[in-house]
């Protein structure tokens with residue numbers, strides 16, 4: 001495949017996403033694609049992402065991968081993943097442009113149904129995505145949404161716990177499920193919890209957990225992992241929507257509904273023809289200061305997806321969290337796509 005890099009459309013922790021124009025009109029690949037590129041630092045994550053996408057095969061609700069390519073640009077070796085291009089970017093950007101208002105419920109229902117079909121496929125093949133959030137749900141010209149960014153996805157195969165001996169944060173803390181906080185469990189049920197958080201954010205324009213600016217993210221992990229508090233269910237949501245979220249926010253992963261079960265919930269099991277696609281005309285408001293998913297581990301309101309790993313063997317959730325919260329500030333170090341807390 002021959003292609004030319006165009007404008008940059010997104011940044012990840014270790015990658016840049018640009019438009020790619022297919023210069024050889026062979027018909028095998030679309031004329032316009034997205035190319036996710038990284039230097040050697042992020043190469044392993046890109047090749048892992050490709051292998052997950054290859055295993056998943058074709059699914060209309062998952063961003064397609066057309067292949068990988070190595071280039072040398074400005075003397076630097078670049079690893080590139082060629083992907084289906086989502087011309088309207090991520091739902092995170094889309095919702096942010098609404099100035100904190102959120103999307104109409106009919107649209108939220110439709111997007112939720114699409115993400116659930118994608119998740120059902122991912123889970124049926126034996127993977128968990130591990131980083132479901134609005135930034136990883138991409139919006140296409142025709143209003144369809146697809147799941148992207150499989151950099152943290154993992155094969156579950158019955159073992160939901162990447163490491164029993166460590167405290168690991170995989171993905172974005174605001175979307176973390178209680179069992180991930182308490183037991184390092186990252187299975188399909190954790191994706192369903194994260195989907196619930198994404199639904200709240202789509203509808204309300206605000207994150208599912210309200211957090212004070214500047215607060216330590218460990219205090220959020222304690223709220224998620226210990227006690228009865230649940231993410232905030234928007235009051236303006238229909239009773240069906242509230243019930244749907246309560247099925248996603250069951251603290252016990254064994255009792256939480258699966259993607260397959262949720263696809264039969266009345267919140268999403270509707271005839272799409274009944275809905276007007278009114279949100280396609282988007283009111284772009286001046287960006288307000290909306291609490292979105294954090295971007296980096298150093299500032300609460302700016303975290304990004306990451307994994308943190310404390311190499312201590314601790315038995316109870318309280319002990320595990322306590323080890324991270326107590327004492328002086330943690331010593332952060334970043335390696336690969338991982339953040340380590342010592």
Ligand SMILES: Nc1ncnc2c1ncn2[C@@H]1O[C@H](COP(=O)(O)OP(=O)(O)OP(=O)(O)O)[C@@H](O)[C@H]1O
Pocket residue numbers: 009010011012013014015016017034036063083084085086087089090093135136138148149151304305
């Ligand atoms: N196929 C695509 N089409 C259009 N835009 C895309 C596409 N893939 C990614 N983007 C844009 O680039 C951003 C970063 O992409 P992505 O999340 O895949 O990168 P990442 O390095 O894995 O990020 P993260 O640090 O969140 O793991 C997305 O939020 C989105 O705005």
